[in-house]
Amino acid sequence: MPRVVLEALMSAETELFDLELKVLLEAVYLRYHYDFRHYAVSSLRRRMRHAMGRYGMERLSDLQHRVIHDPAFFAEAMQYFTVQVSEMFRDPGYFAALREHAIPVLKTYPSIKVWIAGCSTGEEVWSMAILLEEEGLLDRAVIYATDINPAALEAAESGVFPLDRMALFSRNYQAAGGRRSLSEYFTTGYGGAVFDRRLKKQVVFADHSLATDAVFSEVHLVSCRNVLIYFNRELQDRAVGLFHDSLVRRGFLGLGAKESLQFGAHAADFEACAPHERLYRRTAS
């Protein structure tokens, strides 16, 4: 392939924006120990511009000023640093692949641990709990549901989702090979669908950062979907390294539909198990 050699210059405006972004992320890290410094910059730029629009700010340094002087404001602005969009049983083929490939292996262990990394508002956590319940595994499982955003974790733990999303969640659930009707798992109340508390008795919700924290347990399955896309390659390598170190020999790693280990440092540490569904297994070595 021919290589493009011309030297391009960003506009001065973009260069200044990036400079301010760097300063902002450094300030957030120093002040609050949230480390966004290795997040993918293209998406972060967009979200910061949205935040500036939302708060009527001319410059990113205005946002920085408020963030470092006002912790309550930072808590609110967190939604612009992290992306909170999820669905129950999103990409149903992934959950079908878990049933087909991972569950039979997990059943051979007396007890299992599952790590949902970057669980956001919990849709994946409750989906996983339902899947394990239907496979007779929930009672001997521990699910670690981790995220850096306290508000998201709180929402995840509440297990309350908007009623108007249930039609979509039900379709996904059926497409994922659900054995019942999704409505058997929730009641309506608090203005939403309230999922059965029994499903979360084996779930541990915890604050954990893939950017700064270490491995905390040995697990049999890591599910981390559509989280790595928000990281740059360096941070992706760190996160996948954590997953590798956390997984038992031949343990499973599930990623998002368009995420791949192919471009990272740990490509050789995993083998594709259901390649199209991004289900991998830790290699034996």
Added chain:
Amino acid sequence: MTLPFPQAVVIGASAGGVQALRDVLGCFPATFPAPVLVVQHIPRDRPSGIPALLDGSCALPVAEAQDKEPLCGGVVLFAPPDYHLLVEDRTTVSLSRDEPVLYSRPAIDPLFESAAEVFGEGLLAILLTGASSDGSAGVAAVRREGGIVWIQDPDEAVAPIMPASAIAHAGADAIVTLGDLCRRLGTLAP
């Protein structure tokens, strides 16, 4: 007219776009040295099939982008269903599930804006037929950063709203028919 060779090309299309893209991508020579990134509006909930469909009508390899895929000259990458396609830096693409733009994910604005920020005056942006106003903010960003914008003539477009909206919002360096576009691609100086 001789233009400097772009370091990257971004293309946005919506309603009527598949046929227009077949024509436009068919004009790129096999030796085209810059990467080509495409957003065609597609439904979020099923595989698009479009890259496979267009692969045969284009001299360059056509594929759906994966997250953090290296950006190579002479390769056409499409945004996958339900993800925005972004230019991360001069050698890498990123995907994101940030909010839909004007109900679309993928959307044209995020691609054009992120590419404009990275490639500045080295970018060529092409906006084709469509019935949305996605792309208007992206075209404005490309022009603001010094890149070149060609927009399909709304009179020729199957759906004129998208090109007309971008022209009204941000203007263009050229308003072109698909035939003009092919000729212009041939005038780029290596």
